Amino acid sequence: MSAILKVSLGEGISVGSLWYAGADTVPPVNLGKTGDFYLATLSPRAVFKKEAQAWVFVAELDGVDGKSAYDYAVLGGYSGSTEDFTRDMAQAGDMLAHISDEALHVSEGDRVRWNAADCSLRPAAVVVGHVNGGASASETDFLCDGTNDHLVIGAAIDALPASGGKVLFLDGTYTFGERVTVAKAGVTLAGSGAGTVFLRGYNGTATDGMLTVTAKNVTVSCIQFDGNAEFFAYWGNVSLYLNGAVGARVADCSLVNAVSTALTGANLNDCTIERCDFRGKVDGDGHACYLRTASGSVKVVGNSFSGFFRSGNAGIRIVGDEDYSGTMAGSDSKNRRYLIAANTFVNCYSAINVSDTSNVTIASNAATFCNTGIELYYVGKFSIVGNTISGGTLSGMMINGGSANASITGNTIMDMGLCGIRFSGGNFTVSGNMVIGCGTAGIQLDGAVRSNITGNTVLRGTGLPADYTATQYTINLYGTSNNNNLISNNQIFGKNYVAAGGTGNTFANNKYN
Secondary structure (H helix, E strand, C coil): CCCCCEEECCCCCCCCCCEEEECCCCCCCCECCCCCEEEECCCCCEEEEEECCEEEEEEECCCCCCCCHHHHHHHCCCCCCHHHHHHHCCCCCEEEEEHHHCEEEEEECCEECCCHHHCECCCCEEEEEEHHHCCCHHHCCEEECCCCHHHHHHHHHHCCCCCCEEEEECCEEEEECCCEEECCCCEEEECCCCCEEEEECCCCCCCEEEEEECCECCEEECCEEECCCCCCCCCCEEEEEEECCECCEEECCEEECCCCCCEEEEEEECEEEECCEEECCCCCCCCCEEEEEECCEEEEECCEEECCCCCCCEEEEEECCCCCCCCCCCCCCCCCEEEEECCEEECCCEEEEEEEEEEEEEECCEEECCCEEEEEEEEEEEEEECCEEECCCCCCEEEECCCEEEEEECCEEECCCCEEEEEEEEEEEEECCEEECCCCEEEEEEEEECCEEECCEEECCCCCHHHCCCCCEEEEECCCCCECCEEECCEECCCCCEECCCCCCEEECCECC
């Protein structure tokens, strides 16, 4: 019955052993550990067993397609029922390798286990180590040695079942000579913390993610990504690229020394970036976290950003695909949602920069010594709540270019070189903010319409007239394009509001002396 994928090993097979299925006719020597089995899926199809750090040939298999082992028996002339087959065709210790479902069906006594979960040819978890971290073949499934580490990592991912699984990386510096793409859904890549380093060892072309994720529900955690910018300075070198990812999660990682952008994403849906540490080169040419377009929710929560100080660089940069072409933002009906919350920023040119999108919440972030705290251009339906911004040379918040339908509430802004809050657009509520010690104005309207500015506290120094020059303001309606706004119940210590022009504006109960 040669059509049956049947190998008699002469020994029992323990359920739960690690098994691999791969395209090599002979398994790589650095794969697996003693006691593991390997099914070579290319001709000649064969089973190998790992013994004393070497793969030992066990037996050849023949007959491979999408049919079950019982189907093979019928094709080979067997006429019994499935129950007869389990009794007649399998002896204790036999194994039936069924390549189409990547399972090894193991015989126990007079019964064959048909459930693929009994003994999968691909393990649900593998361990990868590196010799420079002190790992050895006996404790790892895959061992890197500095030569083609990226190929070994790719092989570890390939060894997981089609449904995904976990690759655990031990301490060590893994050098990438080429990009590694995670195209298998449900995969988790987990390091051991700061001691697990993915190091760029090549220059890419265009946007090149050293690690690129294209599949659904992939998690990357506890890994340090080193962009190695001193030696690989191509502008498109990116440490981590989420390209069309759905359900991706990046957590507890460090992304350092990037020549350009550390993490970039495009066409995202239901993705989370949390508790990561982004540290850039002060003269680097790129954003820390650069996300382009989304079709669903994107969360950037609890991360830290520092050193992205070159002009135009941001800690978090988000660009949507909504072209308002100078019209008022906020008409978008797509299902996207952005949450940017509880992040810290130090020494970034701009902490948060968002444009051409909608449905954005920016909450409870802290930005220190960033030229600008929050910049928005053509953004609709957004809220900026409970943030703290201080010590920058430009404005705490700069909302420009037709943004609309927004709430700016409960923020604290101190010691900015220009304005605390500066905005243009329509249908804003600016309330309950504390703006202290800013250079030109606490709150400045630059072409605002139908907005409510109420209940804010603004002062310089001790809040006396002497703390202001003729060109320093508490609330300033700059120019003649501010119309139909309500400015009421603000504590503007030391100097009254100033309105250069506009029509339909109402001022009521503002205390300044």
